[in-house]
Amino acid sequence: YHGLGHTALKDTITPAQGFGFEFFNGFVLLATVFGACDANKPTSAHTAPFAIGMAVALGHLGTITYTGSSMNPARTLGTAVMTGNFSNHWVYWIGPILGGIVAALLYSTAFEAKPSYDVSNTSDRYKTQANDTEMQKFEAQRRDLL
Numbered sequence: 223y224h225g226l227g228h229t230a231l232k233d234t235i236t237p238a239q240g241f242g243f244e245f246f247n248g249f250v251l252l253a254t255v256f257g258a259c260d261a262n263k264p265t266s267a268h269t270a271p272f273a274i275g276m277a278v279a280l281g282h283l284g285t286i287t288y289t290g291s292s293m294n295p296a297r298t299l300g301t302a303v304m305t306g307n308f309s310n311h312w313v314y315w316i317g318p319i320l321g322g323i324v325a326a327l328l329y330s331t332a333f334e335a336k337p338s339y340d341v342s343n344t345s346d347r348y349k350t351q352a353n354d355t356e357m358q359k360f361e362a363q364r365r366d367l368l
Contacts, residue, residue, distance in 0.1 A: 228301040229290030231310050240313040243289045247281040248321025251293060253329055262335035293318060 231240045254277035257263075258270035266273075282291040292298045298314035 226301050226304055227297075228305050228307060229292045229298045229314060230307070231290075231313065232288050235288050237310050237313055240289045240310060241317045243285045244292060244313055244317025245321040245324075247285060247291065247293045248318030249325045250281060250321075251277050251318075252322040252325035253333075256325065256329040257333065260335050262337050289313070295319065 231237065235243075251274075254273050258266050258273045260266065278293065281293055285291045290298075292314040295315045295318060298311065302308050302311055
């Protein structure tokens with residue numbers, strides 16, 4: 223089955239341990255995505271691809287010998303359908319999904335960057351920052367028109 227990329231638990235790994243590995247992989251991957259793609263941290267946009275790629279690479283390198291390192295339920299479903307082997311299939315669905323949910327809840331309640339504008343006033347989102355020189359020019363032009 224491994225010739226088709228089928229994910230399966232190593233013989234010495236119990237389903238509960240496999241769940242733990244997949245939960246951890248899902249948690250780390252989604253926490254990295256949330257942190258790297260937070261709209262309130264525009265400076266992290268340049269490093270987001272590298273951070274997410276490293277989370278995937280390290281997740282695979284660390285757990286591939288134990289669970290096959292799915293990190294994606296659809297990937298496991300495709301190979302399970304092709305091989306007809308659905309043993310311990312729940313590990314690859316419940317683990318990453320719950321890990322992602324926990325990462326989302328933890329990130330949104332504890333780690334999410336606060337907006338730099340007043341979210342209660344929608345117009346604040348669209349205001350631009352003008353320095354004193356620009357404002358003086360604007361005021362002069364306005365006086366000239368009146």
